[in-house]
Amino acid sequence: MSLPIQLGRWLRKPETGRPHGPRPRRAVLVKQLGERDRRRMRRHFLDLDDSDRLLRFGTVLSDERLEQYVAGIDFTRDTIYGVYNRMFRLVAVGHLAFAPKAAMPVGGATTKARIAEFGVSVSRSARGRGIGSRLFERAAIHCRNNDVDTLYMHCLSSNQTMMHIAKKAGMQIERERGEADAYLRLPAASPATLLQEALEEQVATLDYNFKANKRFAAKFFSADR
Numbered sequence: 001m002s003l004p005i006q007l008g009r010w011l012r013k014p015e016t017g018r019p020h021g022p023r024p025r026r027a028v029l030v031k032q033l034g035e036r037d038r039r040r041m042r043r044h045f046l047d048l049d050d051s052d053r054l055l056r057f058g059t060v061l062s063d064e065r066l067e068q069y070v071a072g073i074d075f076t077r078d079t080i081y082g083v084y085n086r087m088f089r090l091v092a093v094g095h096l097a098f099a100p101k102a103a104m105p106v107g108g109a110t111t112k113a114r115i116a117e118f119g120v121s122v123s124r125s126a127r128g129r130g131i132g133s134r135l136f137e138r139a140a141i142h143c144r145n146n147d148v149d150t151l152y153m154h155c156l157s158s159n160q161t162m163m164h165i166a167k168k169a170g171m172q173i174e175r176e177r178g179e180a181d182a183y184l185r186l187p188a189a190s191p192a193t194l195l196q197e198a199l200e201e202q203v204a205t206l207d208y209n210f211k212a213n214k215r216f217a218a219k220f221f222s223a224d225r
């Protein structure tokens with residue numbers, strides 16, 4: 001799986017003087033989430049309709065169960081990624097959970113102590129931009145840099161988004177009774193992957209702070225009227 005440094009495309013200015021053709025896509029900036037994002041994560045998951053909840057969790061979770069899921073996320077154990085839109089709304093969440101290799105079906109495929117499982121949800125308003133794949137790429141880089149060489153996904157076979165991500169990444173996919181297990185063997189970390197992860201997080205953090213300050217200013221001046 002090739003994960004080149006992509007900061008160049010983020011920092012390039014859009015071409016001018018092009019009257020025809022599609023507009024360039026806005027860069028997808030993926031940021032690691034923490035405790036202060038928990039409230040927005042809760043809103044993101046509660047906004048998912050029944051079909052989206054089924055695809056994300058394999059069952060239609062109630063609002064109460066979703067709130068329990070978000071409240072139970074341990075940011076010191078797992079790694080959570082998110083994508084914020086221009087309105088500072090969380091539109092995608094990727095959950096990278098680490099576990100001993102014996103705890104997952106593909107544990108025998110690695111000699112490392114841990115493997116990682118990835119799950120992702122993207123709001124309907126943000127689909128079709130490759131956000132799920134970008135979250136997966138970021139998760140894969142993090143695994144490589146933390147001595148994890150097996151990235152695993154479990155989903156319904158009907159989950160076309162997850163199947164697309166798995167096929168695009170070159171994951172080995174096993175299907176049985178309407179469900180699918182996919183896993184990817186990752187190469188070891190390198191100076192390039194360490195630099196890539198650090199730079200991507202730095203750029204995403206700058207963007208996050210800008211959007212947060214802009215949102216705060218808009219609320220402040222609106223309340224002051």
